[in-house]
Amino acid sequence: MNTDFVIYNTLSRKKEVFKPLFEGKVGLYICGPTVYSNSHLGHARPNITFDLLFRYLTFLGYKVRYVRNITDVGHLEDEVEGSGEDKISKKARLEQLEPMEVVQKYMNSFHHNMGQLNVLPPGIEPRASGHIIEQQLMIETILKNGFGYENNGSVYFDVEKYNQLYKYGKLSGRNLDDLKTNTRELEGQSEKKNPFDFALWKKASPEHIMRWPSKWGEGFPGWHLECSAMSTKYLGEQFDIHGGGMDLIFPHHECEIAQSTASLGHETVRYWMHNNMITIDGQKMARSLGNFITLQELFTGKHKLLKQAYTPMTIRFFILQAHYRSTIDFSNEALLASEKGLERLMNAGKTLDELSASEKSTVDIPLLKEKCFAALSDDLNSPIAIAHLFDGVRIINSVKAGTEKISADDMTELKSFFHSVVFDILGLKQEQTTHLGESEILKGTVELLIRLRQEAKANKDWATSDKIRNELNSIGIEMKDTKYGVDWKIKAPPGLPEGEECASNKKENFMFGR
RNA sequence: GGUCUCUUGGCCGAGUGGCUAGGCAGCGGUCUGCAAAACCGUGAACGGCGGUUCGAAUCCGCCAGAGACCUCCA
Numbered sequence A: 001m002n003t004d005f006v007i008y009n010t011l012s013r014k015k016e017v018f019k020p021l022f023e024g025k026v027g028l029y030i031c032g033p034t035v036y037s038n039s040h041l042g043h044a045r046p047n048i049t050f051d052l053l054f055r056y057l058t059f060l061g062y063k064v065r066y067v068r069n070i071t072d073v074g075h076l077e078d079e080v081e082g083s084g085e086d087k088i089s090k091k092a093r094l095e096q097l098e099p100m101e102v103v104q105k106y107m108n109s110f111h112h113n114m115g116q117l118n119v120l121p122p123g124i125e126p127r128a129s130g131h132i133i134e135q136q137l138m139i140e141t142i143l144k145n146g147f148g149y150e151n152n153g154s155v156y157f158d159v160e161k162y163n164q165l166y167k168y169g170k171l172s173g174r175n176l177d178d179l180k181t182n183t184r185e186l187e188g189q190s191e192k193k194n195p196f197d198f199a200l201w202k203k204a205s206p207e208h209i210m211r212w213p214s215k216w217g218e219g220f221p222g223w224h225l226e227c228s229a230m231s232t233k234y235l236g237e238q239f240d241i242h243g244g245g246m247d248l249i250f251p252h253h254e255c256e257i258a259q260s261t262a263s264l265g266h267e268t269v270r271y272w273m274h275n276n277m278i279t280i281d282g283q284k285m286a287r288s289l290g291n292f293i294t295l296q297e298l299f300t301g302k303h304k305l306l307k308q309a310y311t312p313m314t315i316r317f318f319i320l321q322a323h324y325r326s327t328i329d330f331s332n333e334a335l336l337a338s339e340k341g342l343e344r345l346m347n348a349g350k351t352l353d354e355l356s357a358s359e360k361s362t363v364d365i366p367l368l369k370e371k372c373f374a375a376l377s378d379d380l381n382s383p384i385a386i387a388h389l390f391d392g393v394r395i396i397n398s399v400k401a402g403t404e405k406i407s408a409d410d411m412t413e414l415k416s417f418f419h420s421v422v423f424d425i426l427g428l429k430q431e432q433t434t435h436l437g438e439s440e441i442l443k444g445t446v447e448l449l450i451r452l453r454q455e456a457k458a459n460k461d462w463a464t465s466d467k468i469r470n471e472l473n474s475i476g477i478e479m480k481d482t483k484y485g486v487d488w489k490i491k492a493p494p495g496l497p498e499g500e501e502c503a504s505n506k507k508e509n510f511m512f513g514r
Numbered sequence B: 001g002g003u004c005u006c007u008u009g010g011c012c013g014a015g016u017g018g019c020u021a022g023g024c025a026g027c028g029g030u031c032u033g034c035a036a037a038a039c040c041g042u043g044a045a046c047g048g049c050g051g052u053u054c055g056a057a058u059c060c061g062c063c064a065g066a067g068a069c070c071u072c073c074a
Helices: A039-057 A086-094 A099-116 A127-144 A159-165 A176-182 A225-235 A244-264 A295-300 A311-322 A331-354 A365-377 A384-401 A408-425 A440-458 A460-475
Strands: A006-009 A014-017 A027-031 A064-067 A148-151 A154-157 A198-201 A219-221 A241-243 A268-273 A276-278 A328-330 A477-482 A484-490
Touching: A006 A241, A006 A268, A014 A331, A027 A039, A027 A225, A039 A241, A039 A268, A039 A276, A039 A295, A039 A408, A064 A086, A064 A484, A086 A099, A099 A127, A099 A384, A127 A148, A127 A154, A127 A198, A127 A225, A127 A244, A127 A311, A154 A244, A159 A176, A159 A244, A176 A365, A198 A244, A198 A460, A225 A241, A225 A244, A244 A268, A295 A311, A311 A331, A311 A384, A328 A331, A331 A408, A365 A408, A384 A408, A440 A460, A440 A477, A440 A484, A460 A477
Parallel strands: A027 A064, A027 A241, A241 A268, A276 A328
Antiparallel strands: A006 A014, A148 A154, A154 A198, A198 A219, A477 A484
């Protein structure tokens, strides 16, 4: 493979050939979650996108230092003086928990969900709360360099001053004049020189429970500082790639650039990558908009918008079927299409192991492979790569059917290619179909019925065998004869109103016979 | 209001100045006692109006619609 790996750099708004700072090594920093509630479908997107990036870089032979932070200090909900309260402490009050208990709970839940989605853990997962000193030191440097000012126990970044030497707004394509006219004036911003200045350190009000001592008084770090401090600590004063959601471009990443530049005198990030949003009815899915579906809800089907449960791999495949810089619109139809498509892809993987080789190939495996990797190297074009995989699926099935032939060498090549792309790079996996909550009694009963039906079939007693299948179907158990045996699953029980909690689509691929 | 992006067949989604995206659904077939599944094959699209061009869905302009950011957000 000689193709260059090209990535879209938000900073230049162009695709650029990726050249790491140090030969063979990549420093990668991803903005992780703020852990104050369960992860939703929207969170799956950056994590899967950058998991794909990490996996692909690794596949290309790079040694990747992969850092993804956990925000556990809490960003301010608003800046209204006196009522400033961060998300984590607010949640803590509601749930009567220690802030760190909340953090732990949702961090665990996040890790669990990521594991289900087969998202690989980063090499370093630093927490903002564990890097207060680093953040304070950075503030001191920024103050020393003249880009910040202290007022009433809080420290702010002086954007105007910064803009005189550097350009504030280069990542998001803004200029300060526009910001001056368009930044909303919020109440109680009298501490700031300008409304677009942002906090580096914020004085904690008496009721604020997350607080640390500092030379400016008790308080907590500003919202953007942790990423600047921690990325520098673990990846150095300059590193290759920084990723995150598009909604973080402004102000979060813009502020990061300003902070890093103000303290170091130069920028730290070489390539900025941003994933687009998941939409629902055409609108961004977000916690603040209340239109989100948690991953847990998706996996269990317990949400009023869900017609059924979707497995983690279906979600992963759904996300990979769109390019990361496009929006994807959520719908049951789209997810169902992904579920079916994924099944087809995975079945082909199994079929691949059953193929027999011929003298010569009638199919072009090297070309397939080349096209697929070209797509991945073109700014991680996973939908195109998947389209080529489906060409591979057709080849596999056609060879199986005898309408195409494949040589032994090509078959080895195809197997290795298929395995690399599907499992190692796209990070898909064969899902263990489990019986979520289904009782052993039910399982035993269905197995008994299957056995009775097999016997009826053996006797060509079609009346009985159809009766068993049809009546099970009418009470909500679907039975299918496959070439490997009998496949059954519980489908949505009839008569349940839309959105009612039900054990729909708990897939049970119990293979009976053979 | 400012900045930016998008508008593709029934649905989801790629891509491109002339050459099949792909998946799902539909349709036709193979297989099967039947059904389903599986597999093979297949029709169908580029918001509207102008312009540039031998040729535009792809480039430019205008219009319409949708969205993102401008406050926390993945």
